[in-house]
Amino acid sequence: MILTVTLNAALDITYRVPRLRAxxxxxxxxxxxxxxxxxxNVARVLATxxxxxxxxxxxxGATGAALRDQLGSYPGVADAFVPIAGTTRRTVGVVDAxxxxxxxxxxxxxxxxxxxWAAFADRYAELLDGAAAVALCGSLxxxxxxxxxxxLIRAAHGAHVPVLLDTSGEPLRRGIAARPDVIKxxxxxxxxxxxxxxxxxxxxxxxxxxxxxxxxxxxxEGLLAITPDGAWxxxxxxxxAGNPTGAGDSAVAGLLSGLAEGxxxxxxxxxxxxxxxxxxxxxxxxxxxxxxxxxLLPQVRVSPHPxxx
Amino acid sequence: MILTVTLNAALDITYRVPRLRAxxxxxxxxxxxxxxxxxxNVARVLATxxxxxxxxxxxxGATGAALRDQLGSYPGVADAFVPIAGTTRRTVGVVDAxxxxxxxxxxxxxxxxxxxWAAFADRYAELLDGAAAVALCGSLxxxxxxxxxxxLIRAAHGAHVPVLLDTSGEPLRRGIAARPDVIKxxxxxxxxxxxxxxxxxxxxxxxxxxxxxxxxxxxxEGLLAITPDGAWxxxxxxxxAGNPTGAGDSAVAGLLSGLAEGxxxxxxxxxxxxxxxxxxxxxxxxxxxxxxxxxLLPQVRVSPHPxxx
Numbered sequence: 001m002i003l004t005v006t007l008n009a010a011l012d013i014t015y016r017v018p019r020l021r022a023x024x025x026x027x028x029x030x031x032x033x034x035x036x037x038x039x040x041n042v043a044r045v046l047a048t049x050x051x052x053x054x055x056x057x058x059x060x061g062a063t064g065a066a067l068r069d070q071l072g073s074y075p076g077v078a079d080a081f082v083p084i085a086g087t088t089r090r091t092v093g094v095v096d097a098x099x100x101x102x103x104x105x106x107x108x109x110x111x112x113x114x115x116x117w118a119a120f121a122d123r124y125a126e127l128l129d130g131a132a133a134v135a136l137c138g139s140l141x142x143x144x145x146x147x148x149x150x151x152l153i154r155a156a157h158g159a160h161v162p163v164l165l166d167t168s169g170e171p172l173r174r175g176i177a178a179r180p181d182v183i184k185x186x187x188x189x190x191x192x193x194x195x196x197x198x199x200x201x202x203x204x205x206x207x208x209x210x211x212x213x214x215x216x217x218x219x220x221e222g223l224l225a226i227t228p229d230g231a232w233x234x235x236x237x238x239x240x241a242g243n244p245t246g247a248g249d250s251a252v253a254g255l256l257s258g259l260a261e262g263x264x265x266x267x268x269x270x271x272x273x274x275x276x277x278x279x280x281x282x283x284x285x286x287x288x289x290x291x292x293x294x295x296l297l298p299q300v301r302v303s304p305h306p307x308x309x
Numbered sequence: 310m311i312l313t314v315t316l317n318a319a320l321d322i323t324y325r326v327p328r329l330r331a332x333x334x335x336x337x338x339x340x341x342x343x344x345x346x347x348x349x350n351v352a353r354v355l356a357t358x359x360x361x362x363x364x365x366x367x368x369x370g371a372t373g374a375a376l377r378d379q380l381g382s383y384p385g386v387a388d389a390f391v392p393i394a395g396t397t398r399r400t401v402g403v404v405d406a407x408x409x410x411x412x413x414x415x416x417x418x419x420x421x422x423x424x425x426w427a428a429f430a431d432r433y434a435e436l437l438d439g440a441a442a443v444a445l446c447g448s449l450x451x452x453x454x455x456x457x458x459x460x461l462i463r464a465a466h467g468a469h470v471p472v473l474l475d476t477s478g479e480p481l482r483r484g485i486a487a488r489p490d491v492i493k494x495x496x497x498x499x500x501x502x503x504x505x506x507x508x509x510x511x512x513x514x515x516x517x518x519x520x521x522x523x524x525x526x527x528x529x530e531g532l533l534a535i536t537p538d539g540a541w542x543x544x545x546x547x548x549x550a551g552n553p554t555g556a557g558d559s560a561v562a563g564l565l566s567g568l569a570e571g572x573x574x575x576x577x578x579x580x581x582x583x584x585x586x587x588x589x590x591x592x593x594x595x596x597x598x599x600x601x602x603x604x605l606l607p608q609v610r611v612s613p614h615p616x617x618x
Binding site: 013015017020021022023024025026027028029031062063065066069090092094096099101102103104105106107108 | 322324326329330331332333334335336337338340371372374375378399401403405408410411412413414415416417
């Protein structure tokens with residue numbers, strides 16, 4: 001079983017309008033609602049890949065109930081969320097049909113009490129028992145200590161469960177010091193963490209700060225990995241056009257499933273890049289196109305990188 | 310008891326962002342959720358004025374449950390909503406804190422089945438028994454027949470309950486033919502209905518088409534009323550600055566409460582204009598400032614209008 005943690009789950013709402021004009025009134029032509037938050041996206045992809053997946057995190061209120069309702073219809077994802085008194089946040093993406101651009105509005109998330117955080121930590125410790133790997137994903141809601149991920153990483157180490165951390169800002173900075181097995185920052189997150197905009201230099205610096213392995217996503221150019229076993233670049237065979245929403249979460253699912261299956265790094269990277277590209281190509285944001293994945297997987301170019309591991 | 314009907318109730322969400330930029334991502338600094346839909350706004354004002362108020366309409370899904378939860382905490386408004394299988398819509402207003410302007414996104418509303426509409430009509434007929442007046446407010450959700458308001462007006466007449474209609478477009482056009490006691494269009498709605506942008510001419514035409522009395526809201530200039538008892542202009546003592554959201558609904562509450570209390574038209578109009586101005590002045594959109602109302606009420610200028618009734 002693979003465990004995913006989504007502390008700041010969200011109900012993702014997508015609105016389509018013919019044309020978005022700031023400070024005007026709009027009639028929405030299409031509204032789609034789905035469970036969101038990076039860890040839930042990762043869980044969905046893991047389940048589609050055939051892995052037993054358990055999704056945990058914090059959830060509450062009417063939006064939380066709506067989210068759980070929908071989660072119940074996902075095959076292969078077991079709901080192990082911990083209830084809180086606050087209300088799970090919404091994110092609203094407004095798609096301008098005239099340009100395809102999206103305007104994003106993200107609620108901050110519910111206030112979590114110390115008792116709720118302690119209850120979550122207990123539940124998480126139980127769930128680690130039997131997990132082959134764990135992914136810690138996304139932002140922290142208000143009230144959760146900024147060192148939360150460091151605490152969860154230490155607990156995973158204690159249970160001998162490998163852990164991947166995918167977050168940003170201060171939670172990443174604090175988390176990395178607890179020595180996660182893998183981090184998957186994008187170039188911006190890596191630059192914000194290390195002060196360096198040169199990915200190889202920044203990835204090395206992130207390892208120096210505690211990450212065992214760094215798999216940095218470089219957008220359409222694929223992944224750069226610097227690990228204890230070596231360093232690689234992995235790139236799709238050609239530039240893929242489409243919607244990048246969720247592509248990073250699919251990459252996490254690729255890395256984590258490969259880790260849980262004991263695949264060598266080059267195979268994990270190929271899987272992550274192919275899943276990521278198949279997500280960009282999918283018609284629905286945040287899902288991946290299975291045919292594209294099967295087609296791209298053998299075509300991903302993985303090459304050793306001269307960067308010293 | 311005064312009955313209000315909100316067929317397309319809404320959960321009104323207001324987001325505040327430091328500055329809204331189309332096609333960018335925003336962190337919301339403040340999110341407020343409240344029951345919405347014109348009829349519910351009218352019910353809230355009626356209850357604050359001290360009237361026993363019953364709110365009915367159609368409601369469903371997770372947003373409907375959230376709305377009912379909040380409605381339960383309104384003193385003086387009894388919840389007589391009829392459940393439907395579909396999900397009550399949301400409206401999202403995004404306030405740009407740098408300018409105070411609002412960008413509005415309105416979901417269309419749930420699809421209502423013929424059986425649900427029939428169940429509502431039965432419940433409405435029961436509620437008319439004992440009502441001193443009824444307000445029919447706002448848009449129709451998909452599936453409700455476009456002649457719905459005409460049907461509800463005829464039922465009110467059959468029960469000898471005076472009825473005010475506040476809607477727009479085709480539902481107004483069809484409703485007016487069933488001879489509502491009062492309509493309260495704004496200048497744009499009146500122009501769309503009659504083809505005339507001159508309010509006196511347009512109000513007369515609306516009466517010719519079936520409305521017994523027309524109280525047209527002219528924004529900051531107050532109301533123009535053409536009724537079987539005479540014609541009047543009613544205006545606030547000075548221009549009121551603020552947020553006009555809900556001002557029209559407060560005017561409806563003023564007109565309807567005055568009708569239920571048997572007040573003469575000039576007193577109903579003074580109340581409607583004072584409530585409307587006190588709503589513009591209130592810090593929270595859609596509520597009215599009671600002190601401003603008390604202060605403005607004796608200052609509203611109501612003058613007979615030369616338009617022949």
